[in-house]
Amino acid sequence: MKFDISTAFKLLALVALACVPLAGADFYTELIAKTLVMAIFAMSLDLLVGFTGLVSFGHAAYFGVAAYAVALLSPKYEAASLWYVLPASVGLAALAALVVGVFVLRTKGIYFIMVTLAFAQMFFYVFHDTPLGGGSDGLYLNVKPTAEIAGFQPFDLDNPTHLYYFILAMLVLVYLFLARVLQSPFGRVLVGIKSNEHRMQSLGYVTFRYKLAAFALAGGLGGVAGFLYSVVFGFVTPELMSWHQSGNVLLMVILGGMGNLVGAVAGAFAFVAMQEVFSMWTKHWQLAMGLMIVAAVLFMPGGLSAVPGRIKRALQGGSAND
Amino acid sequence: MDFASFLIQTLNSLQYGLLLFLVASGLTLVFGIMGIINLAHGSFYMIGAYLAFVLASLTGNLFAAIALGIPLALLFGAFLEWALFSHLYKRDHLEQVLLTYGLILIFEEVRSLLVGDEVHGVDIPAVFSASIQLSDVLSYPVYRLVISAVCIVLAVALYFVIQRTRLGMMIRAGNHDRVMVEALGININMIYRVVFALGVALAALAGMLAAPISSVFPNMGSHVLIISFVIVVIGGIGSVWGALVAALVIGFADTFGKVLVPELSGMVVYLVMAAVLLWRPEGIFKKG
Numbered sequence: 153m154k155f156d157i158s159t160a161f162k163l164l165a166l167v168a169l170a171c172v173p174l175a176g177a178d179f180y181t182e183l184i185a186k187t188l189v190m191a192i193f194a195m196s197l198d199l200l201v202g203f204t205g206l207v208s209f210g211h212a213a214y215f216g217v218a219a220y221a222v223a224l225l226s227p228k229y230e231a232a233s234l235w236y237v238l239p240a241s242v243g244l245a246a247l248a249a250l251v252v253g254v255f256v257l258r259t260k261g262i263y264f265i266m267v268t269l270a271f272a273q274m275f276f277y278v279f280h281d282t283p284l285g286g287g288s289d290g291l292y293l294n295v296k297p298t299a300e301i302a303g304f305q306p307f308d309l310d311n312p313t314h315l316y317y318f319i320l321a322m323l324v325l326v327y328l329f330l331a332r333v334l335q336s337p338f339g340r341v342l343v344g345i346k347s348n349e350h351r352m353q354s355l356g357y358v359t360f361r362y363k364l365a366a367f368a369l370a371g372g373l374g375g376v377a378g379f380l381y382s383v384v385f386g387f388v389t390p391e392l393m394s395w396h397q398s399g400n401v402l403l404m405v406i407l408g409g410m411g412n413l414v415g416a417v418a419g420a421f422a423f424v425a426m427q428e429v430f431s432m433w434t435k436h437w438q439l440a441m442g443l444m445i446v447a448a449v450l451f452m453p454g455g456l457s458a459v460p461g462r463i464k465r466a467l468q469g470g471s472a473n474d
Numbered sequence: 475m476d477f478a479s480f481l482i483q484t485l486n487s488l489q490y491g492l493l494l495f496l497v498a499s500g501l502t503l504v505f506g507i508m509g510i511i512n513l514a515h516g517s518f519y520m521i522g523a524y525l526a527f528v529l530a531s532l533t534g535n536l537f538a539a540i541a542l543g544i545p546l547a548l549l550f551g552a553f554l555e556w557a558l559f560s561h562l563y564k565r566d567h568l569e570q571v572l573l574t575y576g577l578i579l580i581f582e583e584v585r586s587l588l589v590g591d592e593v594h595g596v597d598i599p600a601v602f603s604a605s606i607q608l609s610d611v612l613s614y615p616v617y618r619l620v621i622s623a624v625c626i627v628l629a630v631a632l633y634f635v636i637q638r639t640r641l642g643m644m645i646r647a648g649n650h651d652r653v654m655v656e657a658l659g660i661n662i663n664m665i666y667r668v669v670f671a672l673g674v675a676l677a678a679l680a681g682m683l684a685a686p687i688s689s690v691f692p693n694m695g696s697h698v699l700i701i702s703f704v705i706v707v708i709g710g711i712g713s714v715w716g717a718l719v720a721a722l723v724i725g726f727a728d729t730f731g732k733v734l735v736p737e738l739s740g741m742v743v744y745l746v747m748a749a750v751l752l753w754r755p756e757g758i759f760k761k762g
Contacts, residue, residue, distance in 0.1 A: 207567060256751075259756075261567060265511055265571060266511070266704075266706065270744055270747055271744065276740075277740025277741055277744075278740070281739065395696065403572070410568075436587060438582065439580055439587075445575065445579070446576040446577065449565075450558070
């Protein structure tokens with residue numbers, strides 16, 4: 153890995169995040185832990201939206217499937233093994249995404265947005281209406297999974313500090329994994345599909361299979377976030393799969409600038425910060441959020457990530473438009 | 475299931491499907507002609523229902539509320555098109571999704587500020603408050619039949635406007651090729667404004683008609699929006715005829731699904747959509 157300013161910045165940010173629990177402010181530690189979970193979720197969606205060019209409006213479904221899987225797979229009053237529930241819940245999320253992917257990837261553009269939303273809604277109803285998921289009240293995860301392996305316990309998820317570092321480690325792992333995937337030939341194909349799918353097809357790639365693999369992978373990684381959410385909060389409700397959740401994570405990706413993994417993390421932080429600040433002012437914080445979104449689309453074509461380029465051009469004396 | 479309850483469920487399916495058609499027809503026209511994905515379309519249904527509630531409490535009459543509400547909805551639609559949506563035509567779908575998602579948040583919060591978060595009822599007009607006796611124990615409310623009748627009249631009118639008038643000809647041409655229509659000297663922006671306002675008014679009217687039977691509650695638009703998406707996907711984008719057929723299919727699937735397989739009731743609609751996607755990914759009535 154070549155050492156440049158960008159790497160230095162990332163390491164600095166990581167060190168800063170690692171110092172958070174040392175400050176001893178439990179409220180902020182928990183808030184940032186929650187934000188890190190959303191950051192993992194946003195990165196997983198960025199693989200689809202930012203790199204493959206698939207605007208999924210139903211990503212919360214896989215987050216929710218994994219979150220429910222933890223609660224359903226854990227015994228009621230005992231701790232389940234982390235080394236079993238983590239892969240199982242992530243695997244189930246990926247499987248759900250794989251099955252849905254077979255249907256939704258037959259469509260493109262506007263259809264794709266609507267159909268991903270509709271399937272996510274179907275998952276919502278599965279857990280909302282059937283006794284499987286405890287109905288609209290959801291389920292409790294009474295005991296957090298244990299990391300014990302052969303009598304040895306490397307860390308304890310009941311300890312908030314351990315849990316925080318576990319989430320931070322998962323964030324780094326997911327980041328490194330996605331960065332590696334995107335540099336692989338598979339990742340290059342995905343980026344190629346985003347810029348010109350027809351050309352990739354004429355080069356002989358069966359783009360459907362690549363998109364399906366990306367959809368299942370993104371679902372699985374979204375499942376990692378869902379798993380962590382379930383462990384942090386100790387309960388799950390169908391609201392986790394609601395389309396507001398899908399919309400919010402899409403906002404995070406766009407806030408941070410699509411096609412940029414660090415951007416997705418920054419977007420998650422920006423979103424949670426906005427949510428906290430606005431909700432301090434008024435209980436109608438969604439009004440401020442909505443107005444900001446509308447203004448951003450109208451006055452900032454290309455999103456936040458296009459702003460530096462526009463400023464640069466303006467400074468160079470060119471037109472700030474376009 | 476005996477004949478009387480079968481008849482009731484059939485009438486319910488028709489009424490639900492036709493009401494959904496009012497919402498979905500506007501949505502599919504806006505998709506097809508303007509190429510815009512509008513997540514806020516369900517909010518227009520919600521706004522219509524609240525308009526009915528507020529205006530009916532002021533005037534004491536649902537008919538007066540509807541007569542006042544439709545022009546308001548048309549104006550509101552034309553205003554939104556002018557202020558916001560006309561800036562979206564050349565943007566990508568993602569930005570359209572964002573802006574309209576932001577609009578939903580705004581509409582819901584403004585609704586909460588103005589009317590509050592309680593569930594409200596709207597009285598059925600006294601003329602239609604009767605029920606038709608079908609058997610000793612079963613009866614059917616006249617008001618639901620009235621809704622179906624109004625929807626059928628509107629569907630026929632919509633068909634007539636689109637197929638038989640000059641405006642409809644321009645709308646169909648705009649659906650087909652925007653640049654060509656402009657080259658022929660037709661003001662396509664005016665067509666867009668009319669279509670959008672019409673779509674808003676149809677969705678709002680659906681909300682007004684439904685207000686007495688479903689009552690009026692927060693977020694009532696989001697369920698209708700997603701079902702309308704399903705209808706547009708099944709019917710094919712831009713096809714009003716497809717939207718009608720798909721809306722009736724969904725009306726029957728949902729209503730009979732609730733009776734026959736209550737455990738799966740929420741899912742039936744989406745299973746129908748999945749089947750259609752396997753069979754015809756671009757909808758049953760995909761145009762050209």
